[in-house]
Amino acid sequence: MLKIYHAPNTRSLRLIWLCEELGIPYDLQTLKFTAEDLQSEKYLALHPLGKVPSIDEDGLVLNESGAIAQYLMAKHGKGRLEPEPGTAEYGKYLQWFHFAEATFMVPLGNIAQHTFVRPEDQRIPQVAAESVESAKKILGILDKELAGKDFICGKALTAADIMLGYDLFLCKMFGLLSDDYPNVGSYFNRLASRDAFKKATA
Numbered sequence: 001m002l003k004i005y006h007a008p009n010t011r012s013l014r015l016i017w018l019c020e021e022l023g024i025p026y027d028l029q030t031l032k033f034t035a036e037d038l039q040s041e042k043y044l045a046l047h048p049l050g051k052v053p054s055i056d057e058d059g060l061v062l063n064e065s066g067a068i069a070q071y072l073m074a075k076h077g078k079g080r081l082e083p084e085p086g087t088a089e090y091g092k093y094l095q096w097f098h099f100a101e102a103t104f105m106v107p108l109g110n111i112a113q114h115t116f117v118r119p120e121d122q123r124i125p126q127v128a129a130e131s132v133e134s135a136k137k138i139l140g141i142l143d144k145e146l147a148g149k150d151f152i153c154g155k156a157l158t159a160a161d162i163m164l165g166y167d168l169f170l171c172k173m174f175g176l177l178s179d180d181y182p183n184v185g186s187y188f189n190r191l192a193s194r195d196a197f198k199k200a201t202a
């Protein structure tokens with residue numbers, strides 16, 4: 001049985017969302033987003049940095065939300081939630097899938113770190129302010145990309161939307177989803193109205 005190590009409102013929600021969309025059964029192991037849980041000896045044996053998510057599927061332990069999503073799709077997806085591998089559409093899909101974690105999450109992670117995650121005396125306001133500007137630049141790019149589209153790859157939901165959906169969940173939490181990005185706003189509402197998203201963020 002697949003175990004998902006999860007903390008509320010963190011990247012692990014991507015995996016709950018994915019499993020819900022694909023109907024993959026899972027056993028949710030919910031941790032508190034505290035050093036007590038994440039830095040415990042037991043959890044460090046699964047994730048040496050003490051971060052979420054991790055999975056344990058019959059002894060196979062994996063970290064990294066994007067890698068885990070790709071693994072679960074390859075194993076259980078039967079071609080769902082992604083374009084045909086090797087096509088131009090698949091190339092675009094991979095680009096947005098990885099953009100979510102490798103590029104967009106950089107400023108969002110910094111905003112989180114320098115506004116509420118780190119102890120107050122370790123926060124650098126300048127880093128938070130610059131990261132807000134970077135995130136806004138990315139939201140502007142996404143807004144253009146989403147014009148006339150239901151999802152980032154066109155008409156159908158893909159796992160790239162699940163990866164990006166978490167970034168936008170944070171943007172909403174940080175008050176960044178303003179009227180300056182109408183296509184992003186309606187895209188996020190479309191994602192957030194899905195039962196699988198609601199389950200992942202409950």
Ligand SMILES: N[C@@H](CCC(=O)N[C@@H](CS)C(=O)NCC(=O)O)C(=O)O
Nearest residue numbers: 010011050051052053064065066101
């Ligand atoms: N690139 C990793 C990032 C994992 C990560 O930073 N997770 C955050 C929660 S969203 C975390 O556990 N932070 C705890 C910490 O940094 O101490 C992934 O996508 O899984």
